[in-house]
Amino acid sequence: MSKLAILGRSSGLPRSNEGMRLLFSAVIGVMLGYLFGISFPTVNVTKPLLFREKRTDCILQLHFPSSIISYIEDKDSGITTQTLLNHAWTSANSKKRNNSESNSDEIPKIYVPTNPKGAEGLAPGIVVPETDLYLRRLWGEPSEDLTSQPRYLITFTVGYSQKANIDAAVKKFSENFTIMLFHYDGRTNDWDEFEWSKRAIHVSVRRQTKWWYAKRFLHPDIVAPYDYIFIWDEDLSVQHFNAEAYIKLVRKHGLEISQPGLEPDKGLTWQMTKRLGDQEVHKFVEIMATVFSRDAWRCVWHMIQNDLVHGWGLDFALRRCVEPAHEKIGVVDSQWIIHQVIPSLGNQGTAENGRTPWEGVS
Numbered sequence: 001m002s003k004l005a006i007l008g009r010s011s012g013l014p015r016s017n018e019g020m021r022l023l024f025s026a027v028i029g030v031m032l033g034y035l036f037g038i039s040f041p042t043v044n045v046t047k048p049l050l051f052r053e054k055r056t057d058c059i060l061q062l063h064f065p066s067s068i069i070s071y072i073e074d075k076d077s078g079i080t081t082q083t084l085l086n087h088a089w090t091s092a093n094s095k096k097r098n099n100s101e102s103n104s105d106e107i108p109k110i111y112v113p114t115n116p117k118g119a120e121g122l123a124p125g126i127v128v129p130e131t132d133l134y135l136r137r138l139w140g141e142p143s144e145d146l147t148s149q150p151r152y153l154i155t156f157t158v159g160y161s162q163k164a165n166i167d168a169a170v171k172k173f174s175e176n177f178t179i180m181l182f183h184y185d186g187r188t189n190d191w192d193e194f195e196w197s198k199r200a201i202h203v204s205v206r207r208q209t210k211w212w213y214a215k216r217f218l219h220p221d222i223v224a225p226y227d228y229i230f231i232w233d234e235d236l237s238v239q240h241f242n243a244e245a246y247i248k249l250v251r252k253h254g255l256e257i258s259q260p261g262l263e264p265d266k267g268l269t270w271q272m273t274k275r276l277g278d279q280e281v282h283k284f285v286e287i288m289a290t291v292f293s294r295d296a297w298r299c300v301w302h303m304i305q306n307d308l309v310h311g312w313g314l315d316f317a318l319r320r321c322v323e324p325a326h327e328k329i330g331v332v333d334s335q336w337i338i339h340q341v342i343p344s345l346g347n348q349g350t351a352e353n354g355r356t357p358w359e360g361v362s
């Protein structure tokens with residue numbers, strides 16, 4: 001009440017008017033409290049209205065006078081509390097204004113390190129944040145190691161029983177592609193019969209799905225040299241597919257996440273991802289033969305949870321990674337594949353705890 005008392009004293013009202021003064025102070029206090037109450041946007045005035053108003057009053061009457069007091073106390077120190085408050089208020093306001101102006105085209109940065117996490121202490125010049133999957137020689141000049149630097153990565157999650165299918169598919173991808181096989185049946189040596197197997201990267205871990213491998217072996221910093229990353233199933237027929245032509249179309253239409261059209265009438269596919277015969281692309285994606293741009297993959301990789309198995313639901317989450325999703329996610333109809341619907345991973349291993357082995361894998 002000290003401020004109101006000060007006001008009262010300076011107003012020069014006669015002493016006999018003590019009652020009037022108190023009433024006047026109370027009215028002013030309530031009015032100020034009300035004004036402050038409605039000017040604070042965070043105050044919730046929906047339910048216990050009376051209680052809230054009373055509380056705001058209390059806060060005001062305790063708080064406001066104390067700032068006056070500190071103003072008086074700090075008067076000589078050069079920087080007064082009021083000045084500080086004004087400064088904070090102004091800068092908060094201008095920040096708000098600047099933010100609202102640039103909101104539309106600026107993605108908020110949650111963590112902005114100068115060096116990658118864990119390497120903050122290193123001099124910026126010696127940090128190497130990214131690497132690649134290129135195979136190196138064990139001798140000679142490192143700078144001469146690479147005879148070619150593929151710009152695209154194709155991964156298949158495979159079992160040996162699908163070798164003919166994979167062999168046919170791999171031959172559709174030129175030397176511009178790095179080939180990576182995730183073996184869920186542990187049979188890697190058996191693929192040596194194929195010439196291309198020597199330049200492929202083989203990862204062997206039993207009975208996992210492609211998202212498990214992708215999360216662990218396709219970190220965005222490792223696949224950074226690749227413009228596009230294909231993450232495919234093994235049961236796809238590619239006789240109507242041309243990889244280079246596909247990439248050309250993806251670039252042309254600016255698709256960050258895409259997949260070839262799926263041949264209608266074979267297998268169970270979503271209506272939306274079925275090939276539309278009369279156009280080059282349409283916009284939507286189902287998680288089966290997905291192709292990610294480098295930037296989209298960096299986002300999607302972070303979104304893949306450690307326990308993700310099927311990818312169900314991921315297709316809907318993917319659209320958070322590209323803006324605007326309806327422009328940058330699509331199906332390339334003029335390059336299309338046939339889904340054979342073979343539960344091949346399910347045939348691996350034996351039943352566990354009375355459950356058929358293909359329960360929970362696909």
Ligand SMILES: *[C@@H]1O[C@H](CO)[C@@H](O)[C@H](O)[C@H]1NC(C)=O
Pocket residue numbers: 091094095098
């Ligand atoms: C807001 O923008 C103005 C000019 O556009 C600039 O002078 C000011 O420093 C900015 N304020 C903040 C908090 O970024």
Ligand SMILES: *[C@@H]1O[C@H](CO)[C@@H](O)[C@H](O)[C@H]1NC(C)=O
Pocket residue numbers: 174175176244
């Ligand atoms: C590989 O990429 C280069 C550069 O984009 C292109 O000129 C070449 O035709 C591609 N190779 C094949 C087999 O398409």
